[in-house]
Amino acid sequence: xxxxxxxxxxxxxxxxxxxxxxxxxxxxxxxxxxxxxxxxxxxxxxxxxxxxxxxxxxxxxxxxxxxxxxxxxxxxxxxxxxxxxxxxxxxxxxxxxxxxxxxxxxxxxxxxxxxxxxxxxxxxxxxxxxxxxxxxxxxxxxxxxxxxxxxxxxxxxxxxxxxxxxxxxxxxxxxxxxxxxxxxxxxxxxxxxxxxxxxxxxxxxxxxxxxxxxxxxxxxxxxxxxxxxxxxxxxxxxxxxxxxxxxxxxxxxxxxxxxxxxxxxxxxxxxxxxxxxxxxxxxxxxxxxxxxxxxxxxxxxxxxxxxxxxxxxxxxxxx
Numbered sequence: 508x509x510x511x512x513x514x515x516x517x518x519x520x521x522x523x524x525x526x527x528x529x530x531x532x533x534x535x536x537x538x539x540x541x542x543x544x545x546x547x548x549x550x551x552x553x554x555x556x557x558x559x560x561x562x563x564x565x566x567x568x569x570x571x572x573x574x575x576x577x578x579x580x581x582x583x584x585x586x587x588x589x590x591x592x593x594x595x596x597x598x599x600x601x602x603x604x605x606x607x608x609x610x611x612x613x614x615x616x617x618x619x620x621x622x623x624x625x626x627x628x629x630x631x632x633x634x635x636x637x638x639x640x641x642x643x644x645x646x647x648x649x650x651x652x653x654x655x656x657x658x659x660x661x662x663x664x665x666x667x668x669x670x671x672x673x674x675x676x677x678x679x680x681x682x683x684x685x686x687x688x689x690x691x692x693x694x695x696x697x698x699x700x701x702x703x704x705x706x707x708x709x710x711x712x713x714x715x716x717x718x719x720x721x722x723x724x725x726x727x728x729x730x731x732x733x734x735x736x737x738x739x740x741x742x743x744x745x746x747x748x749x750x751x752x753x754x755x756x757x758x759x760x761x762x763x764x765x766x767x768x769x770x771x772x773x774x775x776x777x778x779x780x781x782x783x784x785x786x787x788x789x790x791x792x793x794x795x796x797x798x799x800x801x802x803x804x805x806x807x808x809x810x811x812x813x814x815x816x817x818x819x820x821x822x823x824x825x826x
Contacts, residue, residue: 514795515805516822517544519591519744522575523553524567524768525812530575531582533814538586540823544742544807545583546591546621547575549598551630555770556778563629565769573606580614589619591710591744591807592691595651596625596644597636601676604658608681616682619708620655621689624648624698645697646670652690656705659685691744693717695724703728708740710807714783715797718743722802742805743798748784750791750821757785764811784808788821795825 518537522530537545549572554562572590579588588610593603603620611618624644625631631638639647650671657664663677687707692698702709703725711721718741726736747764751757761779766772779785783794798806808822 514799514803515543515742516795516826517542517546517587517742517805517807518810519546519548519807520575520814521768521809521811522547522572523550523569523811525570527570527578529812529814530570531578533810533812534579534582534586536814536816536819538583540819541826542823543587543805544619545579545586545588546619546807547572547579547589549573549590549593549621550627551597551634552627553768554627555765555768556774557626558774559628561769561771561774562627567769573610576610577613580610580617583614585617587617587619588614589621589689592621592623592689594625594631595622595648595670596631596638597634598622600651600654600671601658601673601678604655604678607659607686608678611681611683611686618681618683619687619689620659621691621708621710622648622651622655623691645694648690648692649697649701652688652701652705655688659688661685687740689742693721695721699725700728702739703732703734706739708742710742710744712744715801718798718803719801740804741802742807743803745794745798745806745808746778746782746784747809747811748791748818748822749779749782749815750786750788750818752787754786754790757787760815761785764813764815767813768811788825791822792825 553565553567553569607620628638647670650668654671658678664673666673689708690702690706691710693711729736749757749761758779762775765775
């Protein structure tokens with residue numbers, strides 16, 4: 508293991524199947540242990556995987572992501588906060604910008620505005636939002652990113668695209684100038700060019716080798732636009748961490764957490780056995796070192812309840 512120095516570590520706290528007091532206590536613990544970022548997840552229905560069939564069977568409750576952020580802002584003083592990420596299909600652009608500016612004031616300049624194309628059809632259609640094909644969702648994300656980039660820069664924006672309609676819209680000034688826009692996703696043809704054009708922060712996914720390749724593509728896109736590549740912060744989403752004295756103990760604890768949220772035991776077993784975030788402290792630290800070497804400035808772990816203090820302490824010790 509080599510050093511994980513300068514690698515930011517944060518958490519995307521799942522707001523499902525959890526008591527409100529436990530959720531805010533988790534936010535306090537993240538800050539007290541010295542971590543860098545704290546995100547809610549912006550989902551209208553609970554989920555435990557990328558498998559729609561599994562997610563459709565879940566019946567656990569879930570809190571709304573931006574109200575969760577209001578609680579995080581009140582419970583913390585230092586850690587950077589935001590949604591990872593708000594779906595462009597069920598968040599009106601102008602209203603989303605107003606919410607982000609308000610959060611920036613409530614948190615005294617700690618807000619991040621994260622957006623993505625959206626992928627979970629059920630949470631769109633069940634609540635009356637359109638769920639187009641992948642091209643349509645990426646077109647919608649492009650219009651959303653352009654409008655928010657301009658609004659956050661202080662422009663008065665009028666636009667009438669296919670998805671985004673604004674008429675002399677403007678935002679009141681945020682504490683940060685400008686408030687940072689994060690775009691989540693790793694598609695090389697559509698998403699990474701949007702990151703290069705509009706985002707201050709990119710949140711991607713993949714193995715260290717895949718991340719290194721995507722980082723090179725993002726660098727090329729930035730240079731093509733005349734932008735310094737280092738002006739885009741790179742963060743990587745990672746699955747729920749679990750650290751124990753042995754890999755077997757860590758896998759067993761992970762399975763218990765995931766089945767608590769409704770993941771079928773067999774799926775949870777396979778998930779735990781292959782996760783790079785599950786194992787001994789040295790093994791997980793080696794994973795973080797590999798992502799740092801691949802060009803990541805930070806990682807953001809999923810963190811479902813029940814929140815594990817042993818893992819949190821072990822990750823804090825790596826900083």
